[in-house]
Every structure is written in C-alpha cells, then in structure tokens.
Amino acid sequence: MGTGHVVRLPRGGAMVDTAMGRIQFGAVPETIKDTLNDAGGVPRVFVIPGRMFDPARGVSYADLEFPSYFHCFFHHQPVTVICSPSRRRQIESVLREAVFGPAQVDVSLDLPPGLPPADLPDLRAELAYFRMDASRPGHRLELENLVRFIAFDREGNARLGDVTVHHRGGDRFTVLEDDRIVAEVEPDDIFAPAVPVVVSEAVTFEPPHFGITFIGTGHGFDPSTRTSGFILWVRGHGILVDPPVDTTEWMRENGLNPKLIDSVILTHCHADHDSGILQKILCEGRIKLYTTRTVLGSFIRKYRPLVGIDRRRFERLFDFMPLTVGEPVRIHGAEFWFQYTLHSVPTVGFQVFQGGKSLVYTSDTLHDPATIERMHTLGILSSARRNQLLDFPWHHDLVVHEAGVPPIHTNAAVLADLDPEIKQKLLLVHTQQRQLPAGSGLRVAPNGLEGTVVLEAAPPPSSEAIARLDVLAGVDLFRDFPIHKASEFLQMARREAFRAGELVIAEGSRADRFYVIRRGAAVVSRQGREIKQYGPLDYFGETALILDTLRTADVHARTDLEVLTLDRRDFLYFIRGSEIAATLRNLARMRAIDAARVVEESSLFGVLTSTQLTQLLGLLVDDRVHEGQVLVEQGATLPCCFLLDGAEVEILEGDQRKGLAVRGEVIGEVSGLEARRRSGFTYRVLRGGTLYRLPRRPLIEYLRKNPGIFVRLVSAAIESRLEATSLPDRGRVAL
Numbered sequence: 001m002g003t004g005h006v007v008r009l010p011r012g013g014a015m016v017d018t019a020m021g022r023i024q025f026g027a028v029p030e031t032i033k034d035t036l037n038d039a040g041g042v043p044r045v046f047v048i049p050g051r052m053f054d055p056a057r058g059v060s061y062a063d064l065e066f067p068s069y070f071h072c073f074f075h076h077q078p079v080t081v082i083c084s085p086s087r088r089r090q091i092e093s094v095l096r097e098a099v100f101g102p103a104q105v106d107v108s109l110d111l112p113p114g115l116p117p118a119d120l121p122d123l124r125a126e127l128a129y130f131r132m133d134a135s136r137p138g139h140r141l142e143l144e145n146l147v148r149f150i151a152f153d154r155e156g157n158a159r160l161g162d163v164t165v166h167h168r169g170g171d172r173f174t175v176l177e178d179d180r181i182v183a184e185v186e187p188d189d190i191f192a193p194a195v196p197v198v199v200s201e202a203v204t205f206e207p208p209h210f211g212i213t214f215i216g217t218g219h220g221f222d223p224s225t226r227t228s229g230f231i232l233w234v235r236g237h238g239i240l241v242d243p244p245v246d247t248t249e250w251m252r253e254n255g256l257n258p259k260l261i262d263s264v265i266l267t268h269c270h271a272d273h274d275s276g277i278l279q280k281i282l283c284e285g286r287i288k289l290y291t292t293r294t295v296l297g298s299f300i301r302k303y304r305p306l307v308g309i310d311r312r313r314f315e316r317l318f319d320f321m322p323l324t325v326g327e328p329v330r331i332h333g334a335e336f337w338f339q340y341t342l343h344s345v346p347t348v349g350f351q352v353f354q355g356g357k358s359l360v361y362t363s364d365t366l367h368d369p370a371t372i373e374r375m376h377t378l379g380i381l382s383s384a385r386r387n388q389l390l391d392f393p394w395h396h397d398l399v400v401h402e403a404g405v406p407p408i409h410t411n412a413a414v415l416a417d418l419d420p421e422i423k424q425k426l427l428l429v430h431t432q433q434r435q436l437p438a439g440s441g442l443r444v445a446p447n448g449l450e451g452t453v454v455l456e457a458a459p460p461p462s463s464e465a466i467a468r469l470d471v472l473a474g475v476d477l478f479r480d481f482p483i484h485k486a487s488e489f490l491q492m493a494r495r496e497a498f499r500a501g502e503l504v505i506a507e508g509s510r511a512d513r514f515y516v517i518r519r520g521a522a523v524v525s526r527q528g529r530e531i532k533q534y535g536p537l538d539y540f541g542e543t544a545l546i547l548d549t550l551r552t553a554d555v556h557a558r559t560d561l562e563v564l565t566l567d568r569r570d571f572l573y574f575i576r577g578s579e580i581a582a583t584l585r586n587l588a589r590m591r592a593i594d595a596a597r598v599v600e601e602s603s604l605f606g607v608l609t610s611t612q613l614t615q616l617l618g619l620l621v622d623d624r625v626h627e628g629q630v631l632v633e634q635g636a637t638l639p640c641c642f643l644l645d646g647a648e649v650e651i652l653e654g655d656q657r658k659g660l661a662v663r664g665e666v667i668g669e670v671s672g673l674e675a676r677r678r679s680g681f682t683y684r685v686l687r688g689g690t691l692y693r694l695p696r697r698p699l700i701e702y703l704r705k706n707p708g709i710f711v712r713l714v715s716a717a718i719e720s721r722l723e724a725t726s727l728p729d730r731g732r733v734a735l
Contacts, residue, residue, distance in 0.1 A: 209354075215243065361400045634654070
C-alpha cells in the first residue's frame with residue numbers, strides 16, 4: 001500500500017498510509033480483523049466521520065473498542081482519535097462503558113428481593129479488580145491509557161506532526177503531508193456498500209426441538225474465524241445469544257428465515273458480544289431482548305447516542321424482557337436460570353432445561369479456582385459468591401464454555417484438567433482448536449447449520465397444538481387478534497404437505513384456500529417467470545379469496561413443504577369484524593396500480609423485505625394533487641406523511657423555500673405524527689400528479705412493528721441536519 005493511496009476496507013471504512021503511519025477513516029465492529037495480519041499492522045490513528053452510524057446496516061463507524069484494547073494491552077500505547085469535540089464526548093462515554101462497565105452498579109435490581117447482603121455479588125468490587133493495570137502494579141487502567149483525542153480546529157484541520165487531516169465538510173477529508181495533498185477521502189470510500197449477499201436457493205434447514213447452532217466460535221482478535229455467537233433452538237424457535245456483527249447477513253446467506261428468531265439474549269456489552277444485537281433489532285419485525293437491567297443500561301448507553309434518538313424512543317425499538325438472577329425464566333417453554341459470571345463488565349451466563357435435557361453456557365468468565373480464592377482472600381468475593389463460582393454445574397448434558405485470553409477469560413489449561421467424562425460433553429467457544437493444549441481432549445464447537453448440535457428432548461403432549469398456535473402468533477396479519485380467535489384457528493386449520501416441485505396453486509384456478517407455511521419454502525411464478533419466494537410463517541392466497549377472483553400466479557413447493565390451510569369460508573369467517581378484509585382489498589388495489597414500483601425506487605423504502613413491503617402497501621392511500629395545492633399548512637396538526645410519485649412538492653418555512661421533494665421521496669415529520677405536534681413547515685404542490693398518503697395511526701403502528709424503518713427515517717433527518725439542510729431532501733424525513 002503506497003503513501004496516500006485510499007484503500008477501502010472489507011468491513012467498512014478506509015485506510016491511508018502516511019509519513020506518520022496508517023490513518024483509518026471510520027471504524028466498524030471487527031475492523032481490527034481487516035488489518036491485524038496485514039504488513040502495515042493495526043493503525044493507531046482513527047478519524048471519526050460525521051455519520052457514526054449506518055442505519056441500513058445497523059453498525060457503528062466509531063467502534064474503537066478492539067483497536068484500543070490491542071494497542072493498550074499489547075503495545076502499552078493509546079490510539080489517537082481525530083474527531084469533533086461533540087463526537088469526543090460520545091466516544092469517551094461509549095469506550096468507558098465498554099472497557100470499565102457502568103459507573104454505578106446496583107445489582108439488587110437484578111436479584112430476588114429480600115436476599116441477605118452476604119449473598120449479593122459485589123460487582124463494583126469485581127469490576128475494580130479487573131481494572132487494575134497489569135503493566136503497572138498498583139495503578140488503575142484509565143481511559144487515557146486507551147485513547148487520546150485530537151479535535152478539528154475551526155478551519156477543520158487536525159495535525160499529526162507533518163501530516164494534516166482536513167475536514168472538508170460532511171464525510172469528506174483531505175490528507176496532506178507538508179501542505180501537499182496526498183489523498184482525498186470521500187463518503188463512498190468510508191461507507192462503501194457491503195459485498196452482495198449470496199442467498200441460499202432453498203430453505204431446507206429444519207430447526208430442532210432443542211439444540212444449538214454456532215454462528216462462530218472465534219474471538220475479537222481472530223481474523224480467520226467468525227466471532228462467537230449462537231442460536232439456541234427451543235421448540236423450533238430460535239433465540240440469538242450474543243450475535244456477532246453481520247449475523248443477519250449470515251442468516252440470509254444460509255437461507256434462514258428471520259421470522260424463526262424473535263428473541264435475543266444479551267449476556268454483556270463487549271463489542272464481540274453485542275455488535276449484532278442492534279442489527280437484529282433493526283431487521284424485519286420486533287424482537288424480545290432478554291437481559292438484566294444492569295446489562296440493558298450499558299447497552300443503551302453504548303448504542304442510543306449512535307442512533308441519535310432519546311432513551312424513551314430507543315427503548316421502544318424492542319420489547320425488553322428483564323431477567324431476575326436466581327429465579328426461573330420461561331422462554332418458548334424452556335426453563336432458564338441466569339447467574340452473574342466473573343468478568344470485567346457485568347455478564348450473565350445461563351442454564352436451560354427442556355424436555356428432560358439441559359445445557360449450560362458460561363458466556364465470558366474467569367473460571368480459575370486459584371484466582372477466585374485469591375479474590376476471596378482479598379475480600380472482593382464473599383464466601384457465598386466464591387462458592388457459587390467454584391461450584392460450576394458440570395452435570396448438564398451439554399456444557400458450552402468460553403476459553404479466551406486470561407486474565408479476564410478462562411485459560412484452556414484449566415479446562416484441560418477436567419475429568420474425561422466432562423470433556424465428552426464440553427464444547428469450547430471464544431477460541432480456536434490450534435490454541436488448545438495438544439492432547440487435552442478439548443474440542444471447539446462445530447460451526448454452521450450443518451454442525452447444529454441436537455439434544456433429544458421429549459416434546460410435550462400438546463406439542464402439535466402449541467406448534468399451530470405458534471404459527472398463528474407468527475403471522476403478522478393475525479398478530480393483534482384477541483385470544484379467543486386461537487381456538488377458532490385450532491378447529492379450522494388443516495395440515496397439508498407437498499413434495500418438492502409439486503404444484504400448490506395453479507394460475508387461473510378458483511381460489512378456495514388460504515395458506516400459511518409451517519415448514520419449507522414455496523416459489524411464486526407467473527407465466528413461467530419466478531417473481532417471489534415464501535418461507536416459514538409467510539402466507540399466500542389471501543387476495544383472490546377476498547376479491548373472489550381466479551388465481552393470478554402459480555405456486556410450487558421449492559422444498560418439501562408443510563402448510564396450514566383455511567378454506568375460503570373459514571378464512572372469511574375467521575377475519576370477520578377485523579380490518580384485515582379492508583387492508584387486503586387496499587393491498588390488491590395498490591398492486592393493481594403498481595404502487596410497489598415507486599416504493600421500491602424510494603431511497604428509504606427500497607430496502608424493505610417482502611413482508612414489510614406488503615404491510616406498507618396495505619396502508620397506502622393514493623391521491624392526485626394539483627399545482628398550488630397545500631398538503632399541510634405550517635402550524636397545522638400533521639395528518640400523515642407523503643410518498644411522492646408523479647407530484648413534486650416544495651417545503652416552506654414561512655415564505656422561504658427549504659427544500660424540494662420529487663418522485664420516490666418521503667416528506668413529513670415523524671415525531672410530529674407521534675406527539676400530534678403542529679407542522680413546522682408548509683408542504684405545497686409545485687407540480688401536480690400522484691402521491692400516496694401514509695395515514696398517522698397506521699403509519700405509527702407500522703413503524704412500531706418495524707423499528708428498523710423508523711430508525712432509517714430518523715437517521716435520514718439527522719443526516720440532513722449534519723449537512724446543514726433544514727428539511728428532508730433526497731428522500732429524507734424531517735423530525
């Protein structure tokens with residue numbers, strides 16, 4: 001790599017070699033893996049762009065955790081961060097939380113009430129113990145040991161010896177040596193699109209009743225393997241545990257339907273364990289986030305500032321399911337018990353019981369009897385806490401244990417001394433096979449869907465009824481139905497099976513059934529051309545039933561396929577009294593006038609999944625407007641947002657034009673809709689034509705169900721402010 005040459009990094013961000021060493025622009029999670037084995041090494045200088053968060057991908061561009069660990073612990077030097085003063089405050093706050101844990105810890109919030117003080121773990125003392133600087137006995141590790149800051153001056157310059165980084169505005173930078181330009185970094189260099197995902201042609205994976213699929217088993221400094229994280233399967237439902245960054249991409253690559261996974265367990269807030277959480281939150285649909293109040297607080301303090309919304313809105317992006325340590329928690333019918341582990345930040349591990357089988361997951365922990373005894377002697381661990389840590393539950397059918405780098409992880413040498421019968425059921429993560437002691441009998445967990453570990457748990461007697469109710473609950477069309485509708489569904493639904501390649505629906509045939517996929521995949525084609533694919537919990541066949549028309553496409557089983565069906569009479573009876581019929585009629589109308597075309601061309605809505613697109617089309621209201629027509633007067637209550645097709649709209653503040661919106665752009669003020677605030681602008685039609693209204697109540701409900709779309713709208717408005725634009729432009733939405 002020659003001096004001054006701009007190189008785009010595979011995971012995101014850009015690199016420039018200079019006389020003062022490498023300078024990296026933007027730092028995404030696991031960015032250290034792009035440079036760790038490179039001849040130039042891990043850079044020590046990072047420039048933080050104005051946009052610290054990519055809402056489309058759901059990642060931070062200011063993730064400095066592992067580069068700062070690397071240089072602090074291996075080279076005893078801090079990294080240098082160049083940014084604006086306001087960004088400095090945010091980065092300091094995030095790094096302090098990630099490295100040292102929360103400033104205030106009240107673990108009683110996570111424990112059953114009434115426990116004796118001696119039984120309460122003193123997490124504050126434990127975190128302080130791990131904060132001691134091993135390279136300087138008697139000294140605490142401070143933030144300045146990990147990072148130092150250089151702020152851009154008023155002219156936009158930051159100097160490093162003979163090298164100057166000039167901020168040209170937005171996310172544009174110039175690198176100079178002795179006042180000579182050597183490189184110019186553009187936004188496309190930093191925010192280069194991810195490599196296109198190769199999606200599996202068929203969905204053939206059958207989730208087990210009880211088992212575990214490892215997404216990765218490596219650690220944050222390991223460029224050769226995917227970072228540790230896994231999917232725990234319970235009754236066919238997936239629970240993501242500490243998903244590594246780009247887990248959602250991994251799922252797409254493997255043809256794994258995201259609807260199968262509606263829950264996430266977060267054990268702690270280190271970047272190699274929490275980077276994939278926000279990505280999953282911003283994926284299709286809502287998720288349940290299981291963690292303690294203490295860990296949730298750290299997660300919010302790390303990621304809320306990046307997203308750029310207040311705490312109340314951030315917490316509404318997911319359904320928080322608080323865990324109580326030492327009390328059972330039911331997730332999809334399995335019994336979980338959580339406990340705090342011994343780590344440098346608050347961390348929980350757990351035990352799971354299902355159908356007569358069980359497993360334990362340590363998460364990150366220091367399982368070292370000698371250190372535990374020493375901490376007890378120093379008064380850091382109470383006798384109860386020491387005993388709890390030493391009395392590890394090796395009796396489970398499966399033991400998933402981390403084996404990372406001491407002194408904050410478990411040394412594999414300690415595990416090598418375990419009894420052979422324990423090693424037979426022990427799988428290690430956070431490590432590589434070559435890093436384990438030779439001849440130790442220790443094994444790294446298998447990766448990928450093909451390596452899924454199945455525990456032969458006995459299903460409950462009512463498993464078939466439960467499975468059908470799970471299907472009902474998983475279909476977005478029926479999600480808000482009252483509980484009494486469940487019994488109707490159980491009585492009406494019929495199971496049907498098709499072999500791969502078999503015709504399910506013939507184009508031109510009479511509409512007689514509604515279908516929901518329980519297992520497998522189906523493909524929709526029209527006149528021999530494939531137009532859509534469906535997977536588990538997707539539904540089809542509803543439009544022709546509502547409109548009483550003939551089928552408009554063929555549907556074939558792509559794989560072996562199992563569906564639940566309602567015949568036409570039962571389906572119409574089932575949805576009686578709901579708004580579904582009206583929504584589906586509107587959906588059919590939107591499809592007939594090809595509204596999907598302008599939605600898919602929109603910069604904000606063009607990334608919707610098939611389900612999200614269907615939901616959005618169902619709430620659109622088409623309208624024709626004429627030149628000079630005022631859609632919303634400044635100071636009036638906001639009735640809706642607008643998606644423009646043929647119409648063009650100018651946005652005014654008083655008499656001053658602040659923006660012009662054209663085809664494919666969304667205009668409106670999302671927060672104003674929520675709070676019933678008055679509009680800050682006047683929206684006036686400059687050129688007549690077609691637009692689509694997104695009515696207030698349906699739009700708010702749509703954004704609640706799809707928090708990723710809400711965040712994209714908010715981020716677009718924030719981006720417009722960063723570029724000194726008052727109003728939504730190029731598809732942006734004012735807040």
